[in-house]
Amino acid sequence: xxxxxxxxLSLPVTPxxxxxxxxxxxxxxxxxxxxxxxxxxxxxxGQSPQVVIYLGSNRASGVPDRFSGSGSGTDFTLKISxxxxxxxxxxxxxxxxxxxxxxxxxxKVEIK
Amino acid sequence: xxxxVESGGGLIxxxxxxxxxxTASEISVSNNYMNWxxxxxxxxxxxxxxxxxxxxxxADSVKGRFTISRDNSKNTLYLQMNSLRAEDxxxxxxxxxxxxxxxxxxxxxxxxxxxxx
Numbered sequence: 107x108x109x110x111x112x113x114x115l116s117l118p119v120t121p122x123x124x125x126x127x128x129x130x131x132x133x134x135x136x137x138x139x140x141x142x143x144x145x146x147x148x149x150x151x152g153q154s155p156q157v158v159i160y161l162g163s164n165r166a167s168g169v170p171d172r173f174s175g176s177g178s179g180t181d182f183t184l185k186i187s188x189x190x191x192x193x194x195x196x197x198x199x200x201x202x203x204x205x206x207x208x209x210x211x212x213x214k215v216e217i218k
Numbered sequence: 219x220x221x222x223v224e225s226g227g228g229l230i231x232x233x234x235x236x237x238x239x240x241t242a243s244e245i246s247v248s249n250n251y252m253n254w255x256x257x258x259x260x261x262x263x264x265x266x267x268x269x270x271x272x273x274x275x276x277a278d279s280v281k282g283r284f285t286i287s288r289d290n291s292k293n294t295l296y297l298q299m300n301s302l303r304a305e306d307x308x309x310x311x312x313x314x315x316x317x318x319x320x321x322x323x324x325x326x327x328x329x330x331x332x333x334x335x
Contacts, residue, residue, distance in 0.1 A: 107278070137319070141319065143319050145320075145321045145322075147263070147322070149263075154311055154325040154326065154327055154328060155255075155263065155311075155313075155322070155325055156325070157321050157322055157323055160319075160321035161319060161321070166321070166323065167323075196262075198262065198263055200263075200265075202318075202319045202320040202321065203319075205268065205275040206265060206275070206276075206277045206278065207253075207265040207268075207320065208265065209262055209263045209264065209265065210262075211262050212262045212263075
């Protein structure tokens with residue numbers, strides 16, 4: 107199985123400041139078609155998860171452009187250019203290259 | 219609006235069985251990759267299973283004990299859970315992926331399964 111490792115575990119942020127979350131996979135998520143099979147999800151407190159980024163760098167419908175995904179192969183990053191209060195919650199990366207699909211352990215983003 | 223509504227959770231003794239349902243509206247369970255994802259209390263997300271036509275897969279942790287299925291006439295996804303263990307205690311979400319490669323664009327609200335004596 108592909109192991110997904112996220113860091114940091116917790117990320118206190120100041121509104122208006124940038125934030126960055128790292129995700130590493132135990133094997134390359136780069137498909138031969140050139141896409142990276144890596145998604146990012148946000149689970150806000152008390153809610154179901156929602157997709158933020160898919161295929162490594164594509165913002166899902168309705169996601170603000172302050173969110174961006176980058177990286178390739180085994181190293182990926184989710185960046186928030188200017189954190190807003192509504193961005194708090196736990197962020198998860200997930201690989202979709204092969205089953206079983208696997209998630210990272212999560213990064214909790216909270217306001218300082 | 220697309221809705222996925224899970225039901226069937228509850229308190230069950232170890233070794234028991236339970237069937238979860240996920241009823242969909244505005245999308246068809248028959249032509250989407252329908253998934254179950256679970257979350258143990260205070261823990262992260264764990265993918266459980268997927269079904270699409272003849273494409274069916276399970277996490278190793280549930281293989282041989284859980285069975286995913288669907289009823290197209292009822293537009294409902296199921297998860298039959300047998301030989302339940304304490305470690306199966308979790309909120310179970312159904313989630314839709316429109317095609318491969320997957321991303322889950324619609325999620326249900328989840329149903330809690332508690333395995334305890």
